[in-house]
Amino acid sequence: MTRSPVTVTVTGAAGQIGYALLFRLASGQLIGPDTPIKLKLLEIPQAVKAAEGTAMELTDCAFPLLHSIDVTDDTREAFDGTNIGLLVGARPRAKGMERGDLLEANGGIFKPQGEAINDHAAEDVRVLVVGNPANTNALIAQSHAPDVPAERFTAMTRLDHNRAQAQLAAKLGVGVDEIRRLAIWGNHSATQYPDLFHTEVGGKVAADLVERDWMRDEFIPTVAKRGAAIIDARGASSAASAANAAIDHVHTWVNGTAEGDWTSAGVVSDGSYGVPEGLISSFPVTARNGRYEIVRGLDIDEFSRERIDASVQELVEERDTVRGLGLA
Numbered sequence: 001m002t003r004s005p006v007t008v009t010v011t012g013a014a015g016q017i018g019y020a021l022l023f024r025l026a027s028g029q030l031i032g033p034d035t036p037i038k039l040k041l042l043e044i045p046q047a048v049k050a051a052e053g054t055a056m057e058l059t060d061c062a063f064p065l066l067h068s069i070d071v072t073d074d075t076r077e078a079f080d081g082t083n084i085g086l087l088v089g090a091r092p093r094a095k096g097m098e099r100g101d102l103l104e105a106n107g108g109i110f111k112p113q114g115e116a117i118n119d120h121a122a123e124d125v126r127v128l129v130v131g132n133p134a135n136t137n138a139l140i141a142q143s144h145a146p147d148v149p150a151e152r153f154t155a156m157t158r159l160d161h162n163r164a165q166a167q168l169a170a171k172l173g174v175g176v177d178e179i180r181r182l183a184i185w186g187n188h189s190a191t192q193y194p195d196l197f198h199t200e201v202g203g204k205v206a207a208d209l210v211e212r213d214w215m216r217d218e219f220i221p222t223v224a225k226r227g228a229a230i231i232d233a234r235g236a237s238s239a240a241s242a243a244n245a246a247i248d249h250v251h252t253w254v255n256g257t258a259e260g261d262w263t264s265a266g267v268v269s270d271g272s273y274g275v276p277e278g279l280i281s282s283f284p285v286t287a288r289n290g291r292y293e294i295v296r297g298l299d300i301d302e303f304s305r306e307r308i309d310a311s312v313q314e315l316v317e318e319r320d321t322v323r324g325l326g327l328a
């Protein structure tokens with residue numbers, strides 16, 4: 001049975017993630033093959049023409065599920081009636097730019113977008129922030145949408161989750177689908193902590209299947225610095241894998257996690273695991289009935305505690321910087 005259309009807004013639609021993302025959305029991979037979509041593409045004025053070119057190509061694909069495409073540089077119009085907001089467009093770090101400058105520049109993007117979501121989006125709106133620094137950009141947008149439940153704002157760490165799964169699968173010579181309950185904690189940055197202590201592979205705990213040195217000196221840094229390694233190799237940041245992870249994130253959010261498994265997402269902390277309430281931090285999460293829920297009651301040993309705390313501390317500093325700027 002065909003359902004009613006879902007309105008999906010993509011910001012930064014003319015960028016490289018946008019190009020890897022839009023055709024997959026239009027083909028029905030975001031929610032499922034029964035759900036038509038209406039696309040709204042937001043770009044800065046200089047890039048509207050390029051986004052229109054992508055819209056022409058989308059039209060030329062004759063996707064049966066694609067009901068309409070609107071291209072705009074008007075933030076309010078872009079979020080009018082939105083059910084799912086994919087906030088991809090962000091200000092990249094320029095040479096010599098301090099972290100505070102980057103956060104301030106992104107505040108100029110995510111504050112008005114949060115306000116527009118608050119005032120114009122559909123009641124069930126769900127937001128995924130991909131644009132970096134993703135966790136704190138999500139916090140800025142969420143802070144400016146007081147009428148939207150805070151849990152509807154999320155940040156993407158699914159790419160880190162997928163990267164960790166692939167690295168572990170290669171190490172153990174197993175399929176990625178044999179790995180369950182992996183967890184990324186903290187910030188989508190080099191401080192993130194990919195946790196193997198609760199991960200299961202063939203009924204065994206992954207941390208017991210690998211050497212401790214490999215986990216500490218190879219696995220964790222490889223996953224945490226993978227984004228920089230891709231930039232180094234490609235000369236541009238990850239695009240297709242980031243688009244793929246964004247689709248995974250929303251698909252799981254809407255359709256749920258498999259029984260007994262979980263995934264990772266940046267969600268608003270309720271104070272669990274000592275992560276200050278209100279921060280948007282990555283946790284192990286399950287999805288049920290269209291909601292992400294933090295997995296409760298996991299034992300955190302000293303090795304993990306130290307690493308989670310370090311990444312959360314970075315998030316606290318980013319939050320304090322944006323608070324100082326009046327952005328959160």
Ligand SMILES: NC(=O)c1ccc[n+]([C@@H]2O[C@H](COP(=O)([O-])OP(=O)(O)OC[C@H]3O[C@@H](n4cnc5c(N)ncnc54)[C@H](O)[C@@H]3O)[C@@H](O)[C@H]2O)c1
Pocket residue numbers: 011012013014015016017018042043044047088089090091092109129130131132133134156157159160188237238239242
């Ligand atoms: N969370 C993650 O795992 C992850 C992974 C990869 C990339 N990223 C981040 O995603 C972002 C986008 O990456 P990309 O490779 O597509 O970059 P890109 O530079 O190719 O595209 C970004 C696009 O955003 C647009 N844009 C800028 N400001 C905007 C605004 N206010 N409104 C609408 N559009 C705006 C630009 O015009 C550009 O077309 C970057 O911040 C990147 O660091 C995050």
Ligand SMILES: O=C(O)C[C@H](O)C(=O)O
Pocket residue numbers: 132159226227228230237238242
């Ligand atoms: O854009 C970046 O800085 C890297 C990106 O966040 C990634 O993890 O690939």
